[in-house]
Amino acid sequence: MFAHFDFSVIGASLPYLFGQGMVFTVTLTALAATGGIVFGTALAMMRLSGIPGVTHAAKVYVELMRSLPLVLVIFWFYFLVPYIGAWATGSATPIQVGAFSSALITFTLFEAAYFAEIMRAGIQSIPKGQTAAASALGMSYAQTMRLVVLPQAFRNMLPLLLTQTIVLFQDTSLVYVLSLTDFLGAASKVAQRDGRLVEMYLFAALVYFAVCFTASLLVRRLQTRVAIIR
């Protein structure tokens, strides 16, 4: 069936696929996950703060992001970020932002909405008695959060946060619409150049599957361990 296909094209392009493409994908995933979790945690705390304006603003942000397709959000930020940059720096003309920075900002802000929901559930899962006990010990709200609630919430939610990071890893392939050279972008460019679409896309699927499947198995193992500790 695969007689007229030439899989040697894969071997020849490995340095490009991994050295450039996969490095881009992994870097983007790692940075956006870190940023997304930090901003997402902030959003979750805002949403649970009970301060009318703050709660509402966080809710609107999260709901808006979760209602829109990622592809549309990628386009939004691609065009919006230069203007925001200009406004922030007081420049008269839109600021040129590198494609990588644009993608990083997009994924951080978009995924933060999803991380926020996970963290919100995590914070809400901590019994009220814990905050009461911390307050009774004389801790401030910030100390209670930082020393008591967040560490527990974070540990409870770690499997979910990691699963969401695997989703993010897959989602980064959508930078294809900006013609960036992530792993899929690199595979696609070789595919177009050499006319080897079947070989390259099958290979890309295989690599994504291997990475994500392995990662999800590890998360599952972690999950059972966390469950035992609790």
Added chain:
Amino acid sequence: MNYTWNWGIFQEPSPEGVGTYADMLLSGLSWTIATALASWVIAFTLGSVIGVLRTLPSRAANAVGTAYVELFRNVPLLVQMFLWYFVLPEILPAGLGTAVKQLPDAPFYTAVLCLGFFTASRVAEQVRAGIQSLPRGQRMAGTALGFTTAQTYRHVLLPNAYRIILPPLTSEFLNNLKNTSVALTIGLLELTARARSMQEFSFQVFEAFTAATLLYLVLNLVVVAGATLLERTVAVPGGR
């Protein structure tokens, strides 16, 4: 911000020759809705079957169900889209492959199949979770009354599981709706694609994206309202 807004742009004729930019976006909206609904039919049906497989007392059925879910969950949707669109016709027998490629509206059919199979893996997980959340005694009670396995699922387990998982199924439906935009990469002229071409032709980027955003928000609201209504209709009196 020195951007020149022009909200009148929607009334201007689109470069396609027929209709205005507004018509263009609305045509995109109808493709989005059509793709979302058609693929959901596949996703719901196939997903229910796979989900049930994973709860049957049979190792083989479990393995098939698990393999399906793992396969479709661990490959990015965009890559799956390319596999269906570029790879499948090439590995089909030559005649069939050519016929598939020449199909009118090929991007639409491809997107429907791709999203249907992709979302089925997520529906399957919800169905499995729903069935497993039912008390073990329910299956036993059905069995004890003489129901076959199929009857136990049909009359006891599934009606209850679907009621329990209605909220997560609603969000899977919404995810599926949003995911239709990924099909712009294979040339489906859905809402995001239309907003993008409007931006390219008219340079009124923010008007185009704002309009698309609002349309997606309205779609979300309609779906959520519909789901709430459905939830109320099927709610069991005195239910848990």
Added chain:
Amino acid sequence: MTSTPIPGPSADTPAPSSAAAPADEGLRQGPLVSPPPATASGEAMIAIEAVSKWYGDFQVLTDCTTAVARGEVVVVCGPSGSGKSTLIKCVNALEPFQKGQITVDGTRVKDRGTNLPKLRARVGMVFQHFELFPHLSITDNLTIAQRKVLGRPGEEARKRGLDLLERVGLSAHAKKHPGQLSGGQQQRVAIARALAMNPVVMLFDEPTSALDPEMVGEVLDVMVELARDGMTMMVVTHEMGFARKVADRVIFMDRGEIVEDATKEAFFGQPRSERAQQFLSKILAH
């Protein structure tokens, strides 16, 4: 659903008399159940022979042998984890067992040729947690298996269901859903649901242990009435009052074994085993 007869092995058992009630049987006005056919009296309705069961390496039933005669009421008791619930679930093959054999009304439970759904349709079972179907009304709960398993016409199934509902004193609740009834009421409906299938034997798996104390009585009353009507019953329960009142025999289990199998009088009079004595003194202490 076709009505293929259950392949019964032994030639010495009469054909199941009241298996799936014939469609023209109509409504019974008398007691909850018809008395057992005279021809079959004294013969084992349930025969449990040397049954052993393992969960992996862990043995939950060891060489259990006993029998329940037609029209007999047998109470099974014992400490939790003694295997009594597992044993009763083996009778209608809800739990598989690895060794031994169980015969119900002439049909071997562990036999490749046995049509298990058909067998189960003739064995009524009442569960600890009632297990009514929450999405169906009380009427539908009473009729669904009659229609889908026995193939009874809707109207006939309804009549039989509502008749039994009346006999358990809950006619007013026919249109409600299980979630709107109390636990005791739900359990009475569950008994009616099982009876609607015209079972030849009724199994009760701790039918009152999930109930609030004030509701235990109403369920036991229905069971006592059922026993007095001549139903063959195997009852896993801690309710020794019930056992004293209607049981013919009491089986005491511990650690997967049948330790004592005696007439009610013998069991309550003077249990032979020390374990049964200890159990009784604990359970009767309050």
